[in-house]
Amino acid sequence: SAPGKQGYPYFMAKEIDEQPTCIRRILSNYLVNNDIEFGFGGTLDDALKNFNRICIVACGTALHAGIMGAQLFKKWTGINVDTEMASEFIYSDTTVGPDTLFIAVSQSGETIDTLEALRKAKEAGALCLAILNVRGSSISRVADYTLYTDAGPEIAVASTKAYTTQMLMFYMLALKSGLVRGTITEEYFEEATSNLRKIPDAMAEVIGQKDAIHKLAKEVITASDLFMIGRGLDYTVLMEGALKLKEISYIHSEAYAAGELKHGPIALISEGTPVIAAVTQTHLISKALSNVKEIRARGANVVLIAKNELKADFSDEYHVIGLPDLDDEYMSFPEIVALQIYSYYVSADKGLDVDKPRNLAKVVTVE
Ligand code: G6P
Numbered sequence: 001s002a003p004g005k006q007g008y009p010y011f012m013a014k015e016i017d018e019q020p021t022c023i024r025r026i027l028s029n030y031l032v033n034n035d036i037e038f039g040f041g042g043t044l045d046d047a048l049k050n051f052n053r054i055c056i057v058a059c060g061t062a063l064h065a066g067i068m069g070a071q072l073f074k075k076w077t078g079i080n081v082d083t084e085m086a087s088e089f090i091y092s093d094t095t096v097g098p099d100t101l102f103i104a105v106s107q108s109g110e111t112i113d114t115l116e117a118l119r120k121a122k123e124a125g126a127l128c129l130a131i132l133n134v135r136g137s138s139i140s141r142v143a144d145y146t147l148y149t150d151a152g153p154e155i156a157v158a159s160t161k162a163y164t165t166q167m168l169m170f171y172m173l174a175l176k177s178g179l180v181r182g183t184i185t186e187e188y189f190e191e192a193t194s195n196l197r198k199i200p201d202a203m204a205e206v207i208g209q210k211d212a213i214h215k216l217a218k219e220v221i222t223a224s225d226l227f228m229i230g231r232g233l234d235y236t237v238l239m240e241g242a243l244k245l246k247e248i249s250y251i252h253s254e255a256y257a258a259g260e261l262k263h264g265p266i267a268l269i270s271e272g273t274p275v276i277a278a279v280t281q282t283h284l285i286s287k288a289l290s291n292v293k294e295i296r297a298r299g300a301n302v303v304l305i306a307k308n309e310l311k312a313d314f315s316d317e318y319h320v321i322g323l324p325d326l327d328d329e330y331m332s333f334p335e336i337v338a339l340q341i342y343s344y345y346v347s348a349d350k351g352l353d354v355d356k357p358r359n360l361a362k363v364v365t366v367e
Helices: 011-017 019-030 040-050 060-077 112-123 138-142 161-181 186-207 210-218 233-249 258-263 282-297 308-314 332-349
Strands: 053-058 080-085 101-106 127-132 145-148 225-230 252-257 274-278 301-307 319-323
Touching (some): 040 127, 060 101, 161 332, 186 332, 225 233, 252 258, 274 282, 319 332
Parallel strands (some): 274 301
């Protein structure tokens, strides 16, 4: 039977709150005795060990999980990874072939562009892995391997728990690849799995700060544009944050790599322009902050997303959303939860139908 809202005003609010449980479920299924086990009699591990090329294809939010996946594969294995939008992949020249591990990501498993892209990759001889939420879907029937995120039905058009669970799959795939390829040490792997286990509580901690995030969201309900800036993994998460905000609040929101601002987007900043700046990546923090100062000097209204340990340093100058102090690589989880909550409240406070934004469908089965 269809799930109810269980007392929440919108499915999106319920689905945001479910995320710590969804992440715990995946971890308890795949983290076995401090190893990551995907099943398939170890044949997927062999594939992860042997392929030197990966191509990741998806649409929308699933594509953003894939872009994160690409970063993680590069970080932990040094493998060449291409990420493409399914709609572009289908009709473009491709070098995907028998030497490629092809990964399709989809909540529904029914998105026509992603399905067609997968068919094309399979015809070209690639080994095809799908990361899906809905069991028994069309994509699962074409893929050689399917990993399920088992997040339960996602009803809100704006994807939340599907994204974080897809992202977790990529963390596990990239870490396991690094381990079997010897590009990360066993100690590093152990440290990583202990970080993975901290994710659910970190997400729950952000959910516990809803009211503070709501307060900040109230300030932008009349805005027409909002920019999100960050570097490295922050930028990757902000792409998804900007999509959340635009799809349900109808505010024009874009994520920019902070270092690219000076090559164009900074021309859009004027007195009062709202900007969300994420600075969770320690090795990039001084560069990211210098970008934040540049836009502040042009009058931008900045909300900073930073680790709690740095919150006090910034609180005099900025509104700050503080996140639990995980190792940098894992900050993406609490960070996106903050942006989901923020987007949710902007939409709800504007009186919009949060779960059913105009012009959008949950599953897109036309090209
Ligand atoms: C639609 C939905 C998005 C989703 C995208 C891909 O645009 O509104 O939320 O990210 O399709 O869907 P999939 O089911 O393939 O993940």
